[in-house]
Amino acid sequence: MRGIVSDHELTSPSTLQETLALLSDDPGEVRPIAGGTDVMVELAAGVLRHRRWVNIWQHDELRGIGVGEDTITVRALTTYSEVRAHDVLSREFPMLGQAAAESGAWAIQNRGTIGGNIVNASPAADTPPALLVYDAKLILLSSRGERVVPYRDFHTGYKQMQREPDELLSGVVLPRDPWLVGPDSRALQRYRKVGTRKAQAISKVCLAALGVVEQGKVVVFRLAFGSVAAVPLACTAAEAVAVGSAADATLADRVAAALTGQVLPLDDVRSTARYRARVAENLAREFATDLANGLTGFAR
Amino acid sequence: MSESPAQSYLRLSVNGVAREVSVHPMTRLIDVLREDVALTGTKEGCGEGECGACSVFIDGVVVNSCLVPVAQVVGTENVTVEGLADGDTLHPVQQAFIAAGGAQCGICTPGMLIAAVALLRDNDEPTEDEIRVALAGNLCRCTGYGRIVQSVVDAATLVRATKGAGA
Ligand SMILES: Cc1cc2nc3c(=O)[nH]c(=O)nc-3n(C[C@H](O)[C@H](O)[C@H](O)COP(=O)(O)OP(=O)(O)OC[C@H]3O[C@@H](n4cnc5c(N)ncnc54)[C@H](O)[C@@H]3O)c2cc1C
Ligand code: FES
Ligand code: FES
Numbered sequence: 337m338r339g340i341v342s343d344h345e346l347t348s349p350s351t352l353q354e355t356l357a358l359l360s361d362d363p364g365e366v367r368p369i370a371g372g373t374d375v376m377v378e379l380a381a382g383v384l385r386h387r388r389w390v391n392i393w394q395h396d397e398l399r400g401i402g403v404g405e406d407t408i409t410v411r412a413l414t415t416y417s418e419v420r421a422h423d424v425l426s427r428e429f430p431m432l433g434q435a436a437a438e439s440g441a442w443a444i445q446n447r448g449t450i451g452g453n454i455v456n457a458s459p460a461a462d463t464p465p466a467l468l469v470y471d472a473k474l475i476l477l478s479s480r481g482e483r484v485v486p487y488r489d490f491h492t493g494y495k496q497m498q499r500e501p502d503e504l505l506s507g508v509v510l511p512r513d514p515w516l517v518g519p520d521s522r523a524l525q526r527y528r529k530v531g532t533r534k535a536q537a538i539s540k541v542c543l544a545a546l547g548v549v550e551q552g553k554v555v556v557f558r559l560a561f562g563s564v565a566a567v568p569l570a571c572t573a574a575e576a577v578a579v580g581s582a583a584d585a586t587l588a589d590r591v592a593a594a595l596t597g598q599v600l601p602l603d604d605v606r607s608t609a610r611y612r613a614r615v616a617e618n619l620a621r622e623f624a625t626d627l628a629n630g631l632t633g634f635a636r
Numbered sequence: 637m638s639e640s641p642a643q644s645y646l647r648l649s650v651n652g653v654a655r656e657v658s659v660h661p662m663t664r665l666i667d668v669l670r671e672d673v674a675l676t677g678t679k680e681g682c683g684e685g686e687c688g689a690c691s692v693f694i695d696g697v698v699v700n701s702c703l704v705p706v707a708q709v710v711g712t713e714n715v716t717v718e719g720l721a722d723g724d725t726l727h728p729v730q731q732a733f734i735a736a737g738g739a740q741c742g743i744c745t746p747g748m749l750i751a752a753v754a755l756l757r758d759n760d761e762p763t764e765d766e767i768r769v770a771l772a773g774n775l776c777r778c779t780g781y782g783r784i785v786q787s788v789v790d791a792a793t794l795v796r797a798t799k800g801a802g803a
Binding site: 338341342344345346347348369371372373376377379380381389391393394417440441442443444446447 | 642660661662663664683684685688691697698699700702703704705707708710751754769770772773774
């Protein structure tokens with residue numbers, strides 16, 4: 337049954353300070369709404385449990401992409417369309433650009449934000465695997481100040497995360513490691529979303545991966561999945577197995593064997609656990625094989 | 637939970653006209669447009685961002701009005717399908733949809749028109765693929781999409797001709 341608007345409250349403070357104060361007055365009571373593309377769907381479905389909301393869409397200081405010497409900061413209200421349109425970001429972090437391009441259709445991309453995708457914390461979300469692989473850091477902001485959390489530590493369980501109830505996500509920081517993402521990078525980067533149709537479909541499985549081989553040895557190997565566990569998953573076991581080992585024909589088998597303990601998908605309306613585990617393994621094998629064969633650059 | 641009716645007076649601009657409405661700030665933009673501003677061109681298909689029937693422009697950007705709380709459009713320029721025509725002259729996209737049979741029942745049409753106008757604004761020579769990507773968030777239960785794509789192709793020709801004439 338459709339939700340009833342008057343069961344909820346929505347405040348739109350004009351300053352960020354007021355918003356932070358509202359969030360800290362009674363922590364957990366008030367929740368932020370950004371582009372609304374998750375929240376308003378829950379309202380429509382009658383499953384929006386929280387009563388009090390604070391609008392953050394008007395806080396322009398949370399919007400935009402800042403290019404620094406060593407990092408790029410994508411502020412929380414940056415939309416998928418803004419990510420796609422940004423030259424440096426989509427050139428150096430093509431997996432993020434690809435994730436944005438494959439999330440929803442244009443009208444969703446025009447309104448859905450990076451911050452909302454992260455804090456909504458769906459294990460099926462499409463930008464988290466890319467952000468895990470790029471080793472992003474999150475900036476969390478409250479009236480108590482600002483702190484930085486490595487994204488790899490952020491999701492702690494299904495819809496559980498290292499965000500205090502009074503904290504806003506203010507931005508995502510991506511390291512511009514020239515070795516990995518610059519024009520001189522020797523890395524292989526890959527982003528693959530497997531869904532039912534090209535547009536609008538939520539992933540059945542999604543992979544992001546990055547690797548570097550030097551003198552026959554894997555020196556960097558990062559692998560992450562969406563929709564195969566309770567959280568967006570960095571496959572740390574497979575990463576540990578690969579790094580430092582020979583980039584040879586056995587790499588794919590070794591990586592695949594290391595997935596089993598961490599890739600624990602579920603059956604749901606979109607797919608089955610068996611299908612997901614198989615697709616995840618195939619995608620990981622394909623990536624490891626291509627890496628061992630000396631492929632570099634970005635490929636879907 | 638009904639202690640606060642929480643109605644607010646909000647000022648909106650719709651199709652260039654200033655409006656004042658008294659609504660709950662979390663009310664969906666589509667409901668305000670249809671019920672408070674009495675512009676019923678914008679349609680509701682799914683109410684969850686999937687079908688695009690409710691598409692409108694907010695500051696020139698296409699969004700699904702079923703997902704936007706009205707508090708977020710205070711101070712923005714909002715344009716609905718009713719705002720596409722220039723007086724009595726239909727927008728080239730509207731003309732093309734009529735001529736090529738791009739509308740049957742018409743429920744998806746306002747959203748298709750908005751999405752097509754957005755596409756042609758940035759690209760007046762789109763390929764069929766580009767048209768299909770631009771309209772991927774707009775579902776139609778009637779036409780099978782062929783006539784819709786043709787309408788957009790024809791509209792692009794009209795738009796280019798208009799530009800050529802104006803130059
Ligand atoms: C038709 C449709 C298709 C979609 N397709 C995809 C898809 O392909 N892939 C995908 O990953 N997602 C998809 N989504 C989901 C959604 O669009 C994304 O998750 C989007 O990024 C959410 O951002 P938002 O700003 O709209 O979030 P909101 O709905 O505003 O918020 C979502 C959650 O995040 C919290 N939040 C938002 N911003 C902040 C912040 N700065 N600090 C703290 N908390 C915050 C809110 O409190 C809320 O809990 C789709 C949604 C729809 C309706
Ligand atoms: S009614 Fe808004 S997208 Fe379907
Ligand atoms: S014409 Fe009927 S839904 Fe498109």
